[in-house]
Amino acid sequence: MIKCKGCGITLQDKDPSLLGYTPKITNTYCERCFKTIHYNTYIKVNNLNNKDIIKKINNLKYFTIFITDYLNLNNEVIKLYKMINNQKVLVINKCDLLPSNLNIQHLIENIKKVYNIEDVLFISAKNKLHLEYLKSYLNDNNIIFCGETSSGKSTLINELFQTKLTTSKYQNTTLDFIKIKKDNYIIYDSPGFNIKEVPLVYNNIKCITKKLNKEYVYTIGDIKINGEGNITIFVPSNIKINSKKENNNLIYNNELEYKDIILNEGFIYIKNKINIKSNKELIIRDSIID
Ligand SMILES: Nc1nc2c(ncn2[C@@H]2O[C@H](COP(=O)(O)OP(=O)(O)O)[C@@H](O)[C@H]2O)c(=O)[nH]1
Ligand SMILES: [Mg+2]
Structure with missing residues (x-):
């Protein structure tokens, strides 16, 4: 059994629709790796x-x-x-x-x-x-x-x-x-663990300190929050942060100090004590920042 040197799959030259296919069994890489390396095309499996x-x-x-x-x-x-x-x-x-x-x-x-x-x-x-x-x-x-x-x-x-x-x-x-x-x-x-929340491959981490205004609801990645005080957001730079004056129907109450709120992609650091309302139960840890 010869394995592809790029991804570890067993090489085969019989069926192009199956993994490990290479037109020539003496090749070092499977067709999928060849395309990833040379044409940057992606075949999901x-x-x-x-x-x-x-x-x-x-x-x-x-x-x-x-x-x-x-x-x-x-x-x-x-x-x-x-x-x-x-x-x-x-x-x-x-x-x-x-x-x-x-x-x-x-x-x-x-x-x-x-x-x-x-x-x-x-x-x-x-x-x-x-x-x-x-x-x-x-x-x-x-x-x-x-x-x-x-x-x-x-x-x-x-x-x-x-x-x-x-x-x-x-x-x-x-x-x-x-x-x-x-x-x-x-x-x-080894093949990567599949996790629920994988950030896209990103080019930069955004680190923004925001002063929350009670009148506004902030959408950051997968959560909506509202409160008054400073937060610092760490997310990939392509993640949008929106604020909107809207009716506040956020039902979860959180009193936070020196905590991180874990997002799908990144986290929010809260240093000084503030009350934060959110649209869902927050995942919190003691902060890794301070
Ligand atoms: N900025 C940055 N990107 C990295 C670094 N290491 C890997 N990458 C990128 O992350 C992506 C995934 O890398 P890869 O080695 O294929 O990840 P694997 O799935 O864990 O084997 C590729 O686009 C890499 O270029 C790093 O130290 N810094
Ligand atoms: Mg890998």
Whole structure:
């Protein structure tokens, strides 16, 4: 069985409508990866389910590098991280996109506390930032990279081990576990966990402080809120924030201080105590900012 070097699927030259198809079985990449790499076209497929991915990771018992995106830090992702029984580290990727006023060391300490996690790192696979810290974790020769879809697993492996895994801005590029032997290492890339709230691949994180006016209802991503006081919003720059003078029929009341409200894409930081009304029950955590 020959596997595609881009996405891990078993290659076949029999049926173009099935995954793994390549016109020539001696090719290194399947047709889907070839099109992703050369024409930036995307063919959507159903990925492995999270339980099967976790099971395989735990069976392998390799040192596990869990890669996530800063805007995806939420209970769903942390729950997956905690289901991994191996020695592990939580690596928050794409730190090149963080607003420059944030103190990374401070964020790390807060994330450890809020989510009760021992090891947290911030890196940028794309811009090669802080990779030296991550390299100090590579003492074990058997390593598995995992994390939610599009968090940058394959980009990171390519950077660390000079491989040519397929990477793209689309979800579920990597279809199966890919075993790579390099120097003294055995490395696995894995298909991304499917999570409910995946931010689109974005180019920038917007960090805006807004003074809420009681007369207005604010729509931020997936929630509507109303209140009086300052909030700071962290979302991908393509997410629209609307405010409108409208009848306030928001039924949930929240008194918040030093908390983050988790959105589908990103979060809102509330420093000083304010009352916020919302259209649905908010998902709250102790703030990772201050
Ligand atoms: N800005 C930024 N983008 C990144 C970084 N790492 C990966 N990406 C981008 O995120 C997208 C998904 O990357 P990929 O490696 O395919 O993610 P995977 O699904 O986890 O393997 C691609 O468009 C990458 O270029 C990073 O450190 N910074
Ligand atoms: Mg991948």
